[in-house]
Amino acid sequence: MKILITNDDGIKAPGIHTLAQIVSNYGEVYIVAPHTNNSAVGHGITMRRPLKSYPDSIKGATLAIGVDGTPADCVKYALAHLKIKPDLILSGINDERNVGTDVLYSGTVSGAIEANLCGYPAMAISTTNSNFDIVKSYFPAIFEKLLSQTLLTDTTININFPSLEEPKGIKVATVGISRYDECYVEEQGGHRLSGPLIDIDQPEETDVKSIKNGYITITPLKFKLYDDDKIFELSKLF
Structure with a gap:
C-alpha cells in the first residue's frame, strides 16, 4: 500500500514524524507537507506565485518534500507534479484537535478533503495539547479496523484524540x-485573534462534547454544500 501524508503544522512538526513512523508499518510512505507552519489556512490554494519545494528526510518515509504552500497545495503538488499515486492520503497528526466547525478552518482537515476532491480516500488525524503518545497507543488499532473496510474516495475520516493518557x-x-469568546489582543504592533472555547449547549453525540468528555472521536466528513430541502422548496417557487 502507498500512503501519502501531509499536514498543516509543517514538515518539521513532531506530529507528521510520529504519523510516518506509525503507518510505515502498513506500507510505503510519501510525505509532501508545508515547508513552514500553515495552521488554520483552511482550504486555500496558491495561484498567484510559483510553489517552491525543498527535499527533506523523515524516518519511515521513502520520500519527504516540503512545499511553500498550503496543505491543499501539497496534495495537488504530490498528485499532479510528483505523480505519486497513493492508495490512501493521511493528514496530521495535528497538535490540536479539529472538531466541530473548526474543521472549516483546519488546514489538516482541508488537506484530507482535497484528497477526496482529487478522487482519493483520506483520513485526518489530530490530538489535543500535543498528546502524541495517545495516538501512538491507540491509532494503530483504529487504523487497522478502518483498513478492513472499503475506504470511500468521497469521505474523509476525521479522527481526534483527547488529552487524557487513557x-x-x-x-x-x-x-x-465550536464557538469561542473571541477577542483581539495587541501583539507586535497589531492585533491577534484569541479567546477560549465556550461550552455551548449541544448534543452529547457531537465530536465537540465527546472529546471534551474524554473520548476518541471518529467522524466521517463528506463535502456537500447544498441543502436538499431548500432545493425542493425553491424548485416549487421557481
Whole structure:
C-alpha cells in the first residue's frame, strides 16, 4: 500500500514524524507537507506565485518534500507534479484537535478533503495539547479496523484524540459547533485573534462534547454544500 501524508503544522512538526513512523508499518510512505507552519489556512490554494519545494528526510518515509504552500497545495503538488499515486492520503497528526466547525478552518482537515476532491480516500488525524503518545497507543488499532473496510474516495475520516493518557473509549460522532469568546489582543504592533472555547449547549453525540468528555472521536466528513430541502422548496417557487 502507498500512503501519502501531509499536514498543516509543517514538515518539521513532531506530529507528521510520529504519523510516518506509525503507518510505515502498513506500507510505503510519501510525505509532501508545508515547508513552514500553515495552521488554520483552511482550504486555500496558491495561484498567484510559483510553489517552491525543498527535499527533506523523515524516518519511515521513502520520500519527504516540503512545499511553500498550503496543505491543499501539497496534495495537488504530490498528485499532479510528483505523480505519486497513493492508495490512501493521511493528514496530521495535528497538535490540536479539529472538531466541530473548526474543521472549516483546519488546514489538516482541508488537506484530507482535497484528497477526496482529487478522487482519493483520506483520513485526518489530530490530538489535543500535543498528546502524541495517545495516538501512538491507540491509532494503530483504529487504523487497522478502518483498513478492513472499503475506504470511500468521497469521505474523509476525521479522527481526534483527547488529552487524557487513557481515553474513556471511542465514539463515532457527528460534527458539533465550536464557538469561542473571541477577542483581539495587541501583539507586535497589531492585533491577534484569541479567546477560549465556550461550552455551548449541544448534543452529547457531537465530536465537540465527546472529546471534551474524554473520548476518541471518529467522524466521517463528506463535502456537500447544498441543502436538499431548500432545493425542493425553491424548485416549487421557481
